[in-house]
Amino acid sequence: MASQFGLLLRQWRQRAGLSQEALAGRAAVGIRTVRGLETGERTDPRMGTVRALADALELTGAERVELFSAAGRDEPLVVEPVRFDPLHExxxxxxxxxxxxxxxxxxxxxxxxxxxxxxxxxxxxxxxxxxxxxxxxxxxxxxxxxxxxxxxxxxxxxxxxxxxxxxxxxxxxxxxxxxxxxxxxxxxxxxxxxxxxxxxxxxxxxxxxxxxxxxxxxxxxxxxxxxxxxxxxxxxxxxxxxxxxxxxxxxxxxxxxxxxxxxxxxxxxxxxxxxxxxxxxxxxxxxxxxxxxxxxxxADLTCDDLADYLPRTTRKTGPGGNAWKPVLDEVRNGGPLAEVLTTPLMVALARRIYSDTPDHDPIALLDFHEPDQVERHLLSSFIPAVYGVHAERVQPWLGYLADHLTRLGTHDVAWWRFGTSSVVTGMTVGVAVGIADLALEAALLGGLAARGVAFAVMIGLVTGVLFGVAHRFVVSRTPIEPVRTRLRWRGRAGRRVWSRGLLGLAFGGAVGAAYGLVRAMAYWLVTPGFEMTTGVLVDVGVFGLVFGFGAGMVFAVVAATEAPLDVRSAGSPDGLLAANRRAVLGLVAMMVPVFAVFVAGATGAVASGLTALRFEVVWSPVTALSLGLVGGIGGGLAYVLSLTAWGQWVVFARVWLPLTGKLPWGLPAFLDDAYRRGVLRRAGAVYQFRHARLQDHFARLR
CATH class of the missing domain: 3.40.50 (Rossmann fold)
Structure with a gap:
């Protein structure tokens, strides 16, 4: 007959939705202990056992007292409240x-x-x-x-x-x-x-x-x-x-x-x-x-293990009963199948190919007479079994993916590591900035002049080269990683604000000087009698200073507003990708207006000063606005595409690799589908092939 302790234990176990086995596992006690306490066969549990069961059932303070009292303990355990501890949380x-x-x-x-x-x-x-x-x-x-x-x-x-x-x-x-x-x-x-x-x-x-x-x-x-x-x-x-x-x-x-x-x-x-x-x-x-x-x-799986598992994976029938019977008979006789079907990987592949796929009979495995033949067959048949009629289209993409990982020396399909080519990055940046400049000039000036087209082509070319070189320099030293921050004002940013500000000053100054050089050259190409030397010196000096101080200010503000992403941003590759997209776009939403307003205002002020000093300056409010928008939007585009992980994802995974046929256009959906089909697995923020053997197999087929 069950004791009061046993009745309470069963009641609270059932309330928690736990089986006796689950409670035993959670409390790290034997299943016989739980069963004996509930039935009354054991009536004198040790203090440690009662404590473990109470912890596993997450009992309240009053319930713990009741359980310990039912166990006949004079001094029930008093659980001290856990003080707030950031590490505990x-x-x-x-x-x-x-x-x-x-x-x-x-x-x-x-x-x-x-x-x-x-x-x-x-x-x-x-x-x-x-x-x-x-x-x-x-x-x-x-x-x-x-x-x-x-x-x-x-x-x-x-x-x-x-x-x-x-x-x-x-x-x-x-x-x-x-x-x-x-x-x-x-x-x-x-x-x-x-x-x-x-x-x-x-x-x-x-x-x-x-x-x-x-x-x-x-x-x-x-x-x-x-x-x-x-x-x-x-x-x-x-x-x-x-x-x-x-x-x-x-x-x-x-x-x-x-x-x-x-x-x-x-x-x-x-x-x-x-x-x-x-x-x-x-x-x-x-x-x-x-x-x-x-x-x-x-240890290896045994024939008895296979006999207990494989027939339970399908209701298909064959000669003599279950469809797996001829295979199991062959395994008992030794031979290649007995050697191959000893690991969970090979058994899982066999199950997926023959138990889970209609019109596939495992008796086909008897046609292979060498272990290597059996393994190659299982590995090569996995994708056709999983994708069906789409296998031929999908296999080259998986082959490229596996070969890409092998060349990188990793098993992690990290969305931020699909490409590192500085040439491709520079080309993409140049085209994007050139198109953005053409669109802005057309919108602000009501059309395109020859000088505007020449300037757009040249600024796209120079920006592409500059950011391609910057990309090469950054990636060669430190691979680009996902942004792990979102924007939130922080009272203390310390040394990081100064270091980021100086970095922005140096890089912005270099880009501004190049911008001024290109602007002067474009004006010289379409303006007869333009004084090239003076124009270059003025434009390089002005835009170098303006862009440098503007970029320094933006970088410093961003450093002061960084805060860690919350836990909801984690958990999957798609989650981290979406979080980084939001973080980068939020960053740009802050950078572009601040930079554009600063550049427009600063160039206007400098132009007014130069005019007062009797320099001949071609300037108007529309020119200042155009410069601010081109600098802000063009700089933002160039920065995102070349120096952020999400931008590199866009360049390679969304444009270049699909354009060259190496990966599909809908890469996120493809990876998620491969995960759901059991080809890939998730390991935190990255995907991996289900097993290294599959990656090696696909890489060899590349």
Whole structure:
């Protein structure tokens, strides 16, 4: 008969919508414990068990007292209210975002449809991991997917390495680890966050700094100031409020694995690290094991695993029953299928091609007699199975995408890295500025004169060259990254205002001098008797100063109004793209009017002064307005297209690459569609191919 404790436990568990298994996982206790307490078979729970159950059920203070009293405890636990802590608030917000993201990913990958594949692992050879005395491991380290948090918690150092061959299920394991750990998390526990190590260069950036940078990329709200003067992201990492789940040690650039392992050994951060076996073993043999880390190796799927999984993925029938029966019979007999269908990746491809696609019979797999043939067939059949009649049109685009990533040495489809050509950037800027100038002159002057056309052509050419060179200079030193700020007035901007102002002064002065030179040359071409030397000196000096001070003022104002993006801007590539578009357009909406008014007013004042000094100056209010608008709009266009991540996205992903047929015109919709079809996956603010094997396959077909 159930006790009062058991009745309360069942009542509050059902109210929370949890099964006994889910409550056990969230509280990190055994399912038998929960079942026994509810049925009354266990009547004397330990204080720690009651506390874990109360935390998992998120009971109120009064409910906790009632539960502890029902357990027969004289001194029920009193939970002290958590004082306001910016790191606590940031961690809780991050936890919600992480949990929502990876639940969506599991649904997208059909991990639970119909059931998860049985990922299992065994303890690695002793030579691949540190001494058990340093690890502090309790008991055996072998286990299965639903025990990953339990096994991790057996490791006293909280440092675990998971090894496996390509497609063995490392990504599935990391996702499940994060979700299970979040389900059992107490407010003071760190938030597990998956970081893809392929983007880390250990020689350029320390691990903690890189982790903080990745956090701000995927969660821009963490760029806000944190305790100690750094960002919230850096503070979370330093305070160990984030548990790094480092996926893909093998994806670090060739030749850097040993350096990366040495860098990992300089930290004591709790972590979970995944890698292919060969790359990690070679790094260990060349340096040392990961300090205080336990190591496990993922096991292959068995014939029984396949027999339990594949028939449940389809209702198709064939000779002798389920359509998969001939394949399973062949697997039991050994041969190429038995060798290939041992990893979750290959099984998932086979399932997608044959179980989820009408008129595809898995018996076709029996036609292949070598393991390589089977793998190539599964990889090459995936896109036709996913896209159907559109596969032939889509495959070249995916091939370009994979080849582009391979050339960059990354697995991240980052929308701000679709091109770095300074020539293309300069051409686009030149055309855009030239057209803008023609349109403005026609609107203000009621038509186009020969001088106006000549000026538009020349200013477009010079602006394109200048901003192309600036783009080359900036990109060669620091790759352009997404804008992580929006405009909001801040009382303190400090040193950044001065540095940005000086940068604007220098760059604006150079552009203004070039503008003055082109203006004088255009006037000389269509005006007989024009004094070239004097005109050049005056125009270069005037516009150099005016544009320089105008740009300096604009850059300083922008620096003083920057504030971090809020959390709603994060969560997906499309979300970050939209947030950056708004940020850049907001920036331009501020820059253009301020710059235009300043240039118009300043040139008017200078012209009046020169006239008073008996210089012959061709000037009118319309001329001043035209100069202000051309400088503001043209400069804004040039800046956006050449020196912002969103502008580079427009230049390459929206214009150049579709124009040359390498990618579709509707690239965002194409990427989102590929994600929904299971070809790509989301990893924070970037996409990735579902697996590195698919990227390699498409890149070879390019």
């Amino acid at each position: 940031a961690a809780e917000t991050l936890k919600v975002a992480i949990e929502a993201r990876w639940r969506r990913e599991e649904e997208q990958r059909q991990v639970h449809d119909p059931v998860p594949l049985p990922v299992r692992w065994d303890e690695a050879p002793a030579t691949w991991m540190d001494s058990r005395l340093n690890i502090g491991a309790e008991g055996a380290l072998g286990g299965r997917l639903d025990q990953v948090v339990e096994v991790y918690r057996r490791v006293g150092s909280r440092r675990l390495v998971v090894l496996g061959r390509a497609g063995a299920g490392k990504t599935v394991l990391t996702t499940r680890f994060v979700l299970d750990l979040l389900g059992a998390r107490n407010p003071a526990d760190p938030v597990p966050v998956i970081f893809h190590l392929g983007a880390w260069h250990p020689g350029r950036l320390g691990l903690r700094d890189w982790l903080a940078g990745q956090l701000t990329r995927d969660h821009p709200f963490l760029a806000a100031p944190g305790p100690g003067g750094g960002t919230l992201a850096a503070a979370l990492v330093d305070a160990q409020r984030v548990l790094p789940v480092l996926d893909g040690f093998d994806e670090i650039a060739t030749g850097l694995h040993r350096q990366a392992l040495n860098a990992l050994n300089t930290t004591t951060l709790p972590l979970l690290l995944t890698s292919r076996v060969d790359e990690y073993r070679d790094a260990v043999e060349g340096t040392d094991v990961l300090t205080s880390a336990a190591t496990v190796v993922l």
